[in-house]
Amino acid sequence: MTGVKHMKWWGWGDEGIAFDHRDKPEFAPFVERAIGLDVSTATVPVPAFDELDLPASRADEAFHAQLTDIVGGEHVHTDAMARVVHTFGKSIRDLLRVRSGTLSRTPDVVVYPADEQQVQRIVELAVSADAVVIPFGGGTNISGSLEPAVDEERVVISLDLGRLNRVLEIDEVSGLARVQAGIQGPDLERELSRRGWTLGHFPDSFTHSTLGGWIATRSSGMQSDKYGDIADIVRGLRMVRPNGVVVVRPVPSASTGPSIREMILGSEGRLGVITEATVHVHRVPPVRVVLGYLFPTWDAGLAAMREIAESDASPSVTRVSDARETAFSFATRTRSKGIQSVGTSVLMKVLQRRGWDLDEICLSFIGYEGEASHVRYEKKLVRRIVRRHGGILVGKGPGALYDRKKFDTPYIRDFLLDRGAAGDVSETAAPWSRLRQLYDTTMAAAGKAYEDIGVQGWIMCHLSHSYHSGACLYFTFAFVHDDQPVKQYDQVKSAIQQAFVDSGGTLSHHHAVGVEHSAWLAQDVSPEGVELVRALFDGADPNRNFNPDKIIPPA
Amino acid sequence: MTGVKHMKWWGWGDEGIAFDHRDKPEFAPFVERAIGLDVSTATVPVPAFDELDLPASRADEAFHAQLTDIVGGEHVHTDAMARVVHTFGKSIRDLLRVRSGTLSRTPDVVVYPADEQQVQRIVELAVSADAVVIPFGGGTNISGSLEPAVDEERVVISLDLGRLNRVLEIDEVSGLARVQAGIQGPDLERELSRRGWTLGHFPDSFTHSTLGGWIATRSSGMQSDKYGDIADIVRGLRMVRPNGVVVVRPVPSASTGPSIREMILGSEGRLGVITEATVHVHRVPPVRVVLGYLFPTWDAGLAAMREIAESDASPSVTRVSDARETAFSFATRTRSKGIQSVGTSVLMKVLQRRGWDLDEICLSFIGYEGEASHVRYEKKLVRRIVRRHGGILVGKGPGALYDRKKFDTPYIRDFLLDRGAAGDVSETAAPWSRLRQLYDTTMAAAGKAYEDIGVQGWIMCHLSHSYHSGACLYFTFAFVHDDQPVKQYDQVKSAIQQAFVDSGGTLSHHHAVGVEHSAWLAQDVSPEGVELVRALFDGADPNRNFNPDKIIPPA
Structure with a gap:
């Protein structure tokens, strides 16, 4: 046997693990309101x-x-x-x-x-x-x-690559680890943490995705604000080509012409097979904490995230949900604990008295890492900014729950799919100045697409990563499909993607191009930009043996 | 008239500006000791x-x-x-x-x-x-x-590109400026600072180099620890190609296949003509200060820089000179001010009493930027680390002098060349764990080369940039040449470059490949890596119209 485990052939994750709504009393009514689905309906058999x-x-x-x-x-x-x-x-x-x-x-x-x-x-x-x-x-x-x-x-x-799953070496002086490409997230973090280190790369797919996959698709993780996107984390690379191995040495920065490292990043198998990477690793910090905050409006939340990015603070996580996603988060709380503290009627009444519109509330998570004194210092810097934008700290409870539940969303998608509803995600990145208009355009485009296909659809959004000059907006959408679900899905998904590129956003911040997004590549990186990538692919793989037709659509 | 000014045809910088040693009493004896040159010798006429x-x-x-x-x-x-x-x-x-x-x-x-x-x-x-x-x-x-x-x-x-020299637009919300490629450093910073912004990119060549040149060669500046190398600073790009313009939009991060942005960065004209970039700009910080420190040894200095890079602090400059470059810095002090405070016999006597070997002393500069409180916080974090490695703070004086004199070194090269001595620089980057061995190997290789050509040569070094996993080491070397100076230079330069790549360093951290370094490209990025770049160049420029033979040597 190979020893390599795979996910369910028909859905996300491990056999025997599934989303259960029964301890979440607000979930069923929320879904009913959002997409008109009765979750007690009979499931569609796989x-x-x-x-x-x-x-x-x-x-x-x-x-x-x-x-x-x-x-x-x-x-x-x-x-x-x-x-x-x-x-x-x-x-x-x-x-x-x-x-x-x-x-x-x-x-x-x-x-x-x-x-x-x-x-x-x-x-x-x-x-x-x-x-x-x-x-x-x-x-x-x-x-x-x-x-x-x-x-x-x-x-x-x-x-x-599932058998190439070992951490080969840790250079403790340089904070670099040599790791095989097929290792999955949890195995990698376990191996590293056993020796006091962390990679700090936690994409939504973390529980099942691999280092090689992260590199081949330019992945980003929940703590990338601090640790960097995978493109920042990866220094050295080995990629097998027909005549030998491309070896990129793990130097911190280099002036050696067009970046070969950055050609391999995002190459989705079109240039060869990535077998190994040398990656930044960090000492597990003494303190790691995610705090929950509330903002009175989406605009206030976005403005605060922007100001944090511009400030002297450098948190590990900056995340804020729009009001719709905040409502969704509240609806997934369990009977007895965790996020409930945020949504308690006591707190809500206090906020209402302060003049907050409860339908506009936006939930935010901000993460801090480092020495205890550093975390205190950063929390203070952030607190000032949050206050300036009318936000309040709601404490560790929601953050801890977020930390525990952060990899569960795909199971909810399967739960809905079992009941005839199609949902997925689309994400983009754009300059700060474009974000609000991009958001409005995307929400309107999705609304129009739902109208066109005649369904009651849902779409919600969070800001998931902050940079100096902009951020990633991450949209989640769902609707009850008819007997042509792929066609319906395409219409909604296309409307969202088109809104991204029309509004100055990229076709994807961290989910790659594949065949799903290739129709927007020329609009995003310009036709002449596509020609450069085509020159590279055609020259490097003249007979199209390496995962052809991905990234650049066939002519 | 074009209105575009150029440097002296026979040397560095502006007509009428030259290095003058007469107010620096220790310079002549230093040069005599270092390379056996009497600086009062008759100059070689241009x-x-x-x-x-x-x-x-x-x-x-x-x-x-x-x-x-x-x-x-x-x-x-x-x-x-x-x-x-x-x-x-x-x-x-x-x-x-x-x-x-x-x-x-x-x-x-x-x-x-x-x-x-x-x-x-x-x-x-x-x-x-x-x-x-x-x-x-x-x-x-x-x-x-x-x-x-x-x-x-x-x-x-x-x-x-000298006439394309304007700042076209500043997006104040996003901290992004659209700037034409031909603008020179001082013009760019002046335009930005007029509106309260800075690019923060200060390469040694700053006074005469251009944004487009920085991009085409993957430049790095003195404050890149904070602001990033030019590869980090540049988000959007426009590059003219035969059939139109490659347009890279200024998104903060993207997952759109191999990075077109990172193909253009470092392309040295081989893919087209860069006309414009959208770059990160930052509000001029309330406080900008560079402090001088002394370390008892080179090893202590390197270890401190590494620990700072690993810490919660994030200074704007981390620089430490080896003992030889420290001696050179002391020798360039003027009669009355500035760096003198470091080299005073009083301080030296104190250090000697503490057990320091004065021949091993290493001068360091560390820069801080941000709100006053943030600068205080960071200075405190750094002070602890410096102390742990036996270093001492010597105050603002040396830092201010460094700031004033930082762009003057090329004038010294012309001064020496006028007197029959050839000098230049070579720099590399490598993981922290390799730095000391790389340094020793390089010093030995240069020494051997000087011996082979029968001259008394000089070589000195500083660490100029720190990263999570490594640093840039920057070497300066000089010797009195005979009547075949290029041949002699080649022998020394080649020995240094070979030592870099043999020791796990890159052929250049921020000076590009050109034709000077192309002989080491395959050793650095592997022959299969070169083939990827060749595929790109051949496909994008089949008739070799764009700056041919650069980066990849002609077959």
Whole structure:
């Protein structure tokens, strides 16, 4: 056996774990109000696995034998389950398609190399046989970066990095760790924390995504304000190409022409297979705390985040939800603890007396790390800014709950999907001066799309990352779909994406391009910008063996 | 007239400004000890300008007329002075060659476009006529990024961006300024500071270099610890290509595949002509101060800088000189003020009583910016670390002097060159754990090279930038040359560069590749890494019209 675990073939996360609304009394009424769904409705059954309709594998025996020669027979898989779990990521489009029971194209064979040498031999075999290689990490991608093209006639190899999962070395003087690309988030943090270190990279997908996947998609995490996006964290890289390994040495900064490091970052397998990275690691700080705050309005919350970014403070998390997402957060509180303290009627009455409109309240989380004295200092700097914008501190309770629940959202999506509602996320980044207009445009565009398809849709937003000159806005949307869910979803998703690029935002802050966002690439980075990337891909992969058609749409 | 000023054709900086040692009593004896040069020796005369031997311009009348049609006759120059000042940058190799009186190849014509539209038309003309375009900013480059290949048979256009020198817009909410590429450092800071802003980018070349040049070479400045290297500062970009303009929008972070922004950064004109950038700007902080510190040894200084980088403090400058550079700094003090306070015999005697070896003393500068309370807080954090490593604070005097004199070093190089001594700089970056070994290897390699060429050479070093995982080490070297100065220089420079890459350092932290460093590119970024860059260049510029042969050496 490979020892590599995969998520449910039909949904997010581990078998046996699911969202349960029964201890959250406000959840059902909220969903009813938001998208008109009665959560006690009968669930839509997921098809039985053996009823799935898969195309035959195109990998013939000779090819299978060559792969077996490289990695050993137990690491070459052509069974239906291996092929299905390696076909898609976990976007709503992916889940809808896999639950439809028909997969038009799957990888023909899944291989699990043990080391870089085996990756090199697989890559050489693929190029000499004119096969397609699609590197696979945790399979959490939601931009279509993993799926084979439906009309791909060559053999498609899903190259699963799951066995390259070790922390190889920690340079304790430099704060650098050499780590294999296939390691998943929790395994990596456990290995590091055992020795007193942390990477500090916690994307929503953390529990199942891999270092290599983060790099290949330019991931960002919940504490990236402090630790940096993965593009900042990664210094050294190894990427296997047909004639050898690209080796980027882990220097802190370099003036060596166009950045090869920044070509590999975000390359989604189109340039080769990332096998290893040397990453920034930090001593686990003495204090790590996330505090909850409330702002009277979305504008006040945004303005406060901007001012914090401009100030001498440098918190690890800056997050504020719009009023709609705040209402959603309140609706997911359990009967007895945690976030309840925020939504208690006592506090609300106090705020009402202060003149707050309770429908406009925005929940914010700000995180602090470092020596205790440093955390105290930073909290003081932030408190002044929060006050200036009319906000109040509500304490550690909500922050601790946020910390505990932060990876749970995808399970809610499956819960809704089981009941006939489609939901997903879209995120962007833009300069501070554009954020409010971008937000308004996006909300209006989603509203118009819902109207056009005749549904009562929901959309909510939070600011998830702050930078000197701007921030990431993260939208979550859902609606009860009809019998053409992908078509309906496309209409809503397209309206949101178009609003992003029309408003000066990027097509994605940290979810990659894949095939889901490639239609907006030229609008985002300009047609001439696309030509530069095309020049790189065409020159580096003239026969299109490496995950073709991703990022730049086929001509 | 174009209104664009250029430096001396035979040296650094403005006419009439030169280094003067007469008020620095310790300078002459220091130079005598260091490289055996008597500075009162007769100076080597620079050749008269009209004795220079230039090749004829290959731009014929028809081509000249086409350029005139685009930019107007007064902005097309083929006179000897224009061609000479656009042939080289200001490396010691450049100065030695221009002072030799013979220029094997110069640009054939210099054009000064007024705007991006004119740049576009020049680029289109160049491609259609199969001419070569070399973008030119301030001409301060020391890596050979500007010179035409000696065997280039096509017409070579030096495209001087000097008229694109305006701050177009400041987005005060986002802290972003849209600025034309040809603006020089002082003009840019003056325009910004007039409105309360600063870019915070102060490379050694600041007084004469341009924004476009900084971007094209991946520049770094003295306060980059706080403001970031130019690669961090630049968000948006416009670069003219034969079929249009690459437009990178100023989003704070994006997940849009391989970074186009990071392809243009460091591209040295090989992908097109950078015309504009949108850059981070910051409110001029209430307090800006640089403090001087002394450490008993180089190891103590390096260890303190590393610990500061790891701490909760984030100073704007972290700099420490080795004992040799410290001695050089002491030797440049004037009779009456400034750095004298550091080197006073009273202080030295106190340190000696404490057990310091005065030959091992290392001078350090640490900068602080922000609100007064923040500066106090950071100074306190740093003071603890400095003390832990046996260092002492020596106050504001040396820092203020450093601030005043920081752009003067190139004038000293000219002073020495006038007297038959060749000097230049080489810098690198490496992980903290490699720095000491890199330093030792480099000092030994330079020593060996001096021995091989039979001269008494000098080399000294400072740490100039700190990062989480490493730092930049900046070496300055000089020796009295014989009648083959370039050959001798090459031997010393090559030894230093080879020591860098052999010790895990990069070929340059912030001076670019050009032709000076291209021999080490494959050793630094791996042969397969070079192939990625080559794929980009070949695809984007198939006929090699854009500053060919830079970065990647000709096959």
